[in-house]
Amino acid sequence: MIPRISGNKLLNSISWLNHPYEFLDRALEQYGLTFTLNMPTLGNALVTGDPAYISEIIKNKHLIGGRGTRVLRPLLGDDSLIILEGHTHFSRRQILTPFFKTSYIRQFDSLTFTATLDAIEKLDKNACFSVFHTVRQITLKTIIRLIFGTMAQEKEKTLTQLVDAYCASFQNPLFLFLKILHFNLGKFSPWGRLQQNKKALYKFIMDEIEQRNAVPDLKPSNLLNELIFAAHQQKANLDNDSIFNEVLSLLLFGHDTNAVTMSWLFYHVYQNSDIHTKLKANTGNPQQVAEDLGPDNRNFLKACILESMRLCPVVVHLTRVAEQDTLLLERTVKSGDKILPCTYLAHHNPDIFNTPYAYKPQRFMSDKEYYHSFFPFGFGARKCIGEQLALRQMQIILSTFIRETHLELDANFKCNPERQLLLIGPTHGTMMRVV
Ligand code: HEM
Secondary structure, eight states, X not given: OOOBOOSOHHHHHHHHHHOHHHHHHHHHHHHOSEEEEEETTTEEEEEEOOHHXXXXXXXXXXXXXXXXXXXXXXXXXXXXXXXXXXXXXXXXXXHHGGGGSHHHHGGGHHHHHHHHHHHHHHSOBTOEEEHHHHHHHHHHHHHHHHHHXXXXXXXXXXXXXXXXXXXXXXXXXXXXXXXXXXXXXXXXXXXXXXXXXXXXXXXXXXXXXXHXXXXXXXXXXXXXXXXXXXXXXXXXXXXXXXXXXXXXXXXXXXXXXXXXXXXXXXXXXXXXXXXXHHHHHHOOOHHHHHHHTXXXXXXXXXXXXXXXXXXXXXXXXXXXXXXXXXXXXXXXXXXXXXXXXXXXXXXXXXXXXXXXXXXXXXXXXXXXXXXXXXXXXXXXXXXXXXXXXXXXXXXXXXXXXXXXXXXXXXXXXXXXXXXXXXXXXXXXXXXXXXX
16 A cells, blocks of 8 residues: 555645655655645645656656646746657657767867856955855856857847846746735836746847848758748748747756756755865866767766766656556556656665665666666656756866865855755755855
């Protein structure tokens, strides 16, 4: 019998939304790796970090992804890859995948490197800075270049400002979940400001699509051009509005997730002086590290990144919805119920990860594979399309910081997990200073 989380549904919901790590720590201790719950924001859900369940979930064709991210529709529209299902999801993914392969993304290594050097140069000695805010400027630059190709400097600057303004308009994590806040009183209400900022981005991207549409021999040399080509050929349900939604979603996911992940990474590395010293002694040329650490290679820098993602996964759980009554390890999940494969629970399973709350990069130095127990980028047909890009950027950015500057955590910084919409990051994105 699978245990069911008891207690007041509303209080559980608030705790789940505001303090998911704490909520899951308590649940793990009390109920183990698998339990059910019912909350107003979720409905009925089976939550699991048990590798046996995860293995079944990956294989099961009746558990549908995409619906769990519906809460993002007001931000991203309803037809970007992360939200699509079935054949449209498959064909959209086929169009996008080549732009995230190692052979394509390695051309952005030097941009990430120089953007990191620029960011370091701008840091005031002894002044406090947020890792999240510093890193997101670097990752945003790269994803803009990947999507749009090289644009005039002024245009790139305008687009950066528009994305910054849009991201700033949904900082409060409860904003999306509470529909009661979705009223538009123009610039006087948060929802109104969000709509205005989205409109400005829409105009920029639509102008860009129209200008490119007018080019007679447009080359599919960047992701936006490829989407425009695909729309001409009536592939993957694409029209100008869905191109806008796709571009918007890639712009947001393509920079924010790795910036939040890096806030945890800097916290873990700089909190452990032995680890930091070892990294400093071992870090080679930052532009070369991503090449040395190809997808299958193991070394200490990559191990530090993976261990940080294990300990503090920014995506706490994935969401699948049963499209019909479905048998899962002798338990029937009812049609419409949710299954949450839970990264946080799986990553803290004491049977797999000895002393699960300790930061020990050595775990990822051996050949051991953590099948079904470690999935910070998700799994199966919906696995993160940006995994290799994110890993390359993290390696380059961290090794550049380590080689080029001397940092320490700000003495007043108290690290607590905080929700940033769907992601969980450290307070203020980890506050540090150059010494
Ligand atoms: C460290 C950084 C990142 C983390 C931890 C992360 C995590 C994830 C996870 C867990 C999923 C699976 C969601 C699910 O199964 O429902 C996902 C999907 C996705 N990610 Fe990432 N991601 C990161 C970086 C990126 C980057 C750089 C991009 C680039 C554009 C990106 C784009 C996407 C997209 C488009 C999907 C949807 C894939 C699909 O449904 O087919 N992510 N990501």
